[in-house]
Amino acid sequence: MKASVNIFWFRRDLRLEDNHGFYEALNSDKPVLPIFIFDEDILNKLPKMDARVTFIHENLKAMQAILKREYNSNIAIFHGKPETIYKQLIESYTIDSVYTNRDYEPYALARDNHIKVLLTSHKINFKTFKDQVIFERNEIVKKDGTAYKVYTPFSRLWIDEYKRTAVTFFPSEELLPNTIKSSELPNLSLEAIGFKEAKVKVKHYTVTPTLIADYEATRNFPSQDNTSKLGPHLRFGTVSVRKMVNEASKQQNITFLKELIWREFFMQILWHFPHTAKDSFKPKYDRIEWSNNETEFNAWCEGNTGYPLVDAGMRQLNATGFMHNRVRMLVGSFLCKHLLIDWRLGEAYFALKLHDYDMSSNIGNWQWVAGCGVDAAPYFRIFNPTTQIEKFDKQHDYIKKWVPEYQELTYPTPIVDHKAARERCLRVYKAAVS
Known part of the structure; x- marks a missing residue:
């Protein structure tokens, strides 16, 4: 029976x-x-x-x-x-x-x-x-029932609703005796599913009151390594988002909380606009004539562009499965705007490498830097990969760690000239979206 x-x-x-x-x-x-x-x-x-x-x-x-x-x-x-x-x-x-x-x-x-x-x-x-979210699908929408396409009003309503509605916790741990009593269940090793144990492991997360309180002051400096490493744990649900949001909301500084809200904003964008998984949110941006130079793309992937902060970020990603968020924006902008390489290629590479890969956030952020997504950076906003060092790695500590040869003759010369690349980007983007 x-x-x-x-x-x-x-x-x-x-x-x-x-x-x-x-x-x-x-x-x-x-x-x-x-x-x-x-x-x-x-x-x-x-x-x-x-x-x-x-x-x-x-x-x-x-x-x-x-x-x-x-x-x-x-x-x-x-x-x-x-x-x-x-x-x-x-x-x-x-x-x-x-x-x-x-x-x-x-x-x-x-x-x-x-x-x-x-x-x-x-x-x-x-x-x-x-x-996996506090609010889903149609729970945070405009008064007319349509989806928000701009983060700021979405986040305001999200916070208002969170304050108004008490979050319910679900103590499943107290009901574990109700699981079926059996030791004869299928149990597969990594090898049985065709995999080997990875040498590089997903990092443990750190979410302390101090980290949350100091997050705004420290989050933009990659050498300080003061990010939470929470991404993979939220992605695979090894930690409750309700617990994390509850901890973040206790602090007066809500910068960390707003990062969690960005995650839900991009999830709702993908749910409301599933075509963005493959196509630009703004269709006219799919008319951009990308160069998609294979040699330059490979140099970007390997961290050999000749721009130290870009290369440091890519080498950190390749070695650890993680890249600092500030540097993600720079390397993404560099690929799309300096090299004129389709954001989809960068998104796919990140999907392969990032331990915290989450489709909605990855696509949302890549379309943001490419200028083709919701609430995106305007196409004429092009990060200068050299001046970014002065702003966020002034002592070159992050660069020294990941690109120790950056001042040596063996380090490659820049694969593109910043000024020429910027002018080309503005010309090509303008032709596509005008």
């Missing part, structure tokens, strides 16, 4: 505590089978020593250890196409409902719709919940 269960499907929420969908599942009238699916449609596009896959697997192992030790339960780990896995689960269990937290990216929306159709055909409920 098949066991009667409800399923909770972990995705971007790899934690046992304050997990909305997990909480709702554990509050149901059936034991809960927690599962995770390594989706082959996603994994097939990644290098076989991807730090993010290692990070996911390590967190799953840590969660499994708690469930095994404390409750004689587990998380079933699968590898394959979600539809195939669910067909197997339907054969193995009597399932009343599948619970999960919502994801807003185009692929995830299509996948979930597909799974919902499959489950509904077997009279199984598919229940989804808000978990």
Whole structure:
């Protein structure tokens, strides 16, 4: 006789505590089978020593250890196409409902719709919940119901709504005894899904009252390394966004909180305007005649442009999977405006390398620096990669760390002249958008 269960499907929420969908599942009238699916449609596009896959697997192992030790339960780990896995689960269990937290990216929306159709055909409920954001979809919109396209009014309403509405926490950690009792569940190693343990690991995050209070004063200086490293943990849900927003809102200085609001702004933009996953928000910018010089693109990727701050950022990214936010703006602007290389190529490279890669923020920020997105920098705003050093790395500490040879004869000469590149950019952009 098949066991009667409800399923909770972990995705971007790899934690046992304050997990909305997990909480709702554990509050149901059936034991809960927690599962995770390594989706082959996603994994097939990644290098076989991807730090993010290692990070996911390590967190799953840590969660499994708690469930095994404390409750004689587990998380079933699968590898394959979600539809195939669910067909197997339907054969193995009597399932009343599948619970999960919502994801807003185009692929995830299509996948979930597909799974919902499959489950509904077997009279199984598919229940989804808000978990990775404070406000989602149409919760922060203009009075006429349309989406905000400018960050500042969005953030004002976001803050007003946050103050007006008490945030609810979901103590799923208190209901873990309601998970299914079984040690005989699928449990896959990294090697079993075709991956190896990454040598470079995702960094632990640091969010202290001092870091939050000092964030505005220190965040623009890459050598100080005073950023939180929170990105990957929010991306994969190893920390509750409710907890982080709650901590940030306690401080008088709200700069850190506004960074979390930017994350939700870009998520809503992608949800309201899914075409921006591939196309510019402002269509006329897709008329730009990019040069897309392959040699120059490779030099940018490798950190060999001859501009030390640009190169430092790219080398930091390649070595660690992280790049300081101030430097991200510079290297993005340099690629699009100095080298006239399509923002999509830079976005794809960041998607491959960044440990904190999140489609909505990555696309939103790349379109911002290219001038083609919502609330974007005007196309004639072109960062000077030399004067940026004076502003943000005056003692060259960051450059010395990542480009130690920058004053040596072996260091390459600039691949483009700043003044000539700026004039070319203005000419090409103006021709496209006029």
